[in-house]
Structure formats: structure tokens, C-alpha cells
Amino acid sequence: DVVMTQSPLSLPVTLGQPASISCRSSQSLLYRDGNTYLSWFQQRPGQSPRRLIYQVSNRDSGVPDRFSGSGSGTDFTLKISRVEAEDVGVYYCMQGVYWPPITFGQGTRLEIK
Amino acid sequence: QVQLVESGGGLVKPGGSLRLSCAASGFTFSDHYMSWIRQAPGRGLEWISYITSSGSATYYADSVKGRFTISRDNTKNSLYLQMNTLRVEDTAVYYCARDPDTANKVDYWGQGTLVTVSS
Numbered sequence: 001d002v003v004m005t006q007s008p009l010s011l012p013v014t015l016g017q018p019a020s021i022s023c024r025s026s027q028s029l030l031y032r033d034g035n036t037y038l039s040w041f042q043q044r045p046g047q048s049p050r051r052l053i054y055q056v057s058n059r060d061s062g063v064p065d066r067f068s069g070s071g072s073g074t075d076f077t078l079k080i081s082r083v084e085a086e087d088v089g090v091y092y093c094m095q096g097v098y099w100p101p102i103t104f105g106q107g108t109r110l111e112i113k
Numbered sequence: 114q115v116q117l118v119e120s121g122g123g124l125v126k127p128g129g130s131l132r133l134s135c136a137a138s139g140f141t142f143s144d145h146y147m148s149w150i151r152q153a154p155g156r157g158l159e160w161i162s163y164i165t166s167s168g169s170a171t172y173y174a175d176s177v178k179g180r181f182t183i184s185r186d187n188t189k190n191s192l193y194l195q196m197n198t199l200r201v202e203d204t205a206v207y208y209c210a211r212d213p214d215t216a217n218k219v220d221y222w223g224q225g226t227l228v229t230v231s232s
Contacts, residue, residue: 037216041158048208048222049158055217092158096218100172102148102160 002027002098006091006105012113019080021108023093028073030097037097040069040078043107044089052091053078080110088112115139115221117209122226129199129230135192135209135223143167143187146212148219149194151205159205162194163212177203199230 003026013019029036040053051060053069056076066081080087093105121133133149149162162183163172171183182195192209206225213220 031216033215035215037218039217039219041219048224050222051220054213054220060220094158094219096212096216099218100160100163101174102150102163102218104158104160107157 001101002095002103004093004095004103004105006093006108009106009108011108011110013080013083013110014113015085016082019083019087019110021078021091021093021110023071023076023078023105025074025076025095027098029076029095030073036072037095038069038071038076039094039096040067041092041094041104042087042089043092044086047089049092083110083112085112115211117211117221117223119207119209119223119226122207122228124229124231125199126232127199127201127230130195130197131199131228133194133196133207133209133226133228135194137190137192137209137211140211142185142190147183147185147192148210148212149181149183149192150208150210150219150222151203152208152225153202153205156205164192196228199228201230204228204230 005024007022041049043049052063057069068079090107116138118136161174164183168185180198184193208225209223210219211221
């Protein structure tokens with residue numbers, strides 16, 4: 001199975017400051033069609049997950065542009081340019097290239113300092 | 114807009130059975146593969162099962178293989194998860210999720226339904 005490793009697991013951030021979450025996969029997520037399939041999800045407290053980013057860097061509709069994704073191969077990053085209070089929650093990366101199983105990172109809990 | 118609404122969760126004793134349902138709307142259900150993903154209390158996300166658009170092929174995580182069965186009824190825009198021989202460690206919120214395409218695998222999620230396995 002492809003292992004997804006996130007860091008840090010806990011991320012205290014001051015409002016208005018940037019935040020960065022790393023995700024590393026145990027195999028390259030470059031698919032045979034030439035695209036790289038790595039998604040990021042946000043789970044706010046008490047809510048179901050919501051996809052923010054797909055194929056490394058594409059923002060879903062309605063996702064603020066302070067969220068951005070980057071990376072290639074096995075190393076990926078989710079960045080928030082200026083953290084707002086509504087960004088509190090747990091962030092997960094996910095791969096769907098090598099399945100089954102579809103695999104998620106352990107999650108990174110973002111909190112306000 | 115895409116909506117996924119799970120139902121059927123509840124309290125069940127170890128060894129018991131439960132059937133979850135997921136009602137889909139806002140998209141052409143029969144065009145999409147679908148997944149069940151669960152989250153144990155205070156834990157991360159675990160994919161457990163996947164079904165193709167026609168229902169002709171199904172896939173399972175090792176943790177549920179042989180005990181859970183995924184199915185769908187495209188005439189009713191519904192996804193199901195039959196859970197047998199339930200264990201305490203199956204306690205979780207169960208989400209249905211849509212596969213948008215290719216290797217993206219998951220985009221929209223339902224609100225989840227809680228399954229508690231306890232004596």
C-alpha cells in the first residue's frame with residue numbers, strides 16, 4: 001500500500017500568518033496519463049471533509065485563493081497564505097493512483113495560537 | 114448541487130449487522146464510481162470500499178473484506194453498505210463519497226452516519 005506521511009501533525013498558527021503542511025508519498029503519484037493525483041481535504045470541527053485541492057494544485061470551486069498546493073512526484077505541500085479563524089481543523093492529503101486501497105495521510109491539526 | 118445523505122447508523126452489539134444507505138442527488142449517479150470511507154472517534158480517515166458505476170466490480174480494505182458488502186441501485190440513486198459480524202473496532206462515522214474521475218477518486222462527501230458497536 002502507498003503510505004502518505006504528513007508533517008507536522010499539529011500546527012499552531014497566529015491569525016494572519018502563513019501555514020504550510022507537507023505530505024510525502026511512498027511512491028510517485030505521477031499517473032500514466034501524465035498528471036499527478038494528490039488531493040487535499042479540510043475537515044472543520046464537527047463537519048465532514050471537504051476537498052480543497054486536486055491534482056496537486058487545482059483549487060476546488062469556492063475555495064479561497066489563500067489556499068495553494070504544490071509539489072511533484074512524492075513530495076507535496078499545502079500552503080495557506082494568511083490563516084483565518086475559519087481555517088481551524090484537520091487537513092488530510094490523499095492519493096488515488098495506487099488502489100485499492102485509496103490512502104490518506106494521518107492528518108494535520110491546525111489551531112490558532 | 115451534489116448531495117450525499119447517509120442513513121442507517123446506530124448502536125449494534127458485537128457480531129451484529131447493520132445496513133447503511135447513501136442517497137445521492139444533484140448529479141448523474143450512474144456515471145460515477147462511489148466509495149465508503151470511515152473515521153473512528155478522534156482518528157483519521159480510512160477508505161473501506163469502492164464500487165464501479167455499474168456495480169460490476171467492488172473493492173474492499175483488508176479490515177472489512179469478507180464482512181462488508183458494497184452495492185448500489187442506480188434506479189434509486191442509492192449506495193449501500195451491508196455490514197456483518199461487526200466488531201468494536203468498526204465503531205466510526207461512515208461517509209459515502211463520490212469519485213469524480215480517473216485517479217482523483219474522491220471529491221464530494223456526505224455528512225456521515227455514526228455506527229457504534231458495543232455490548
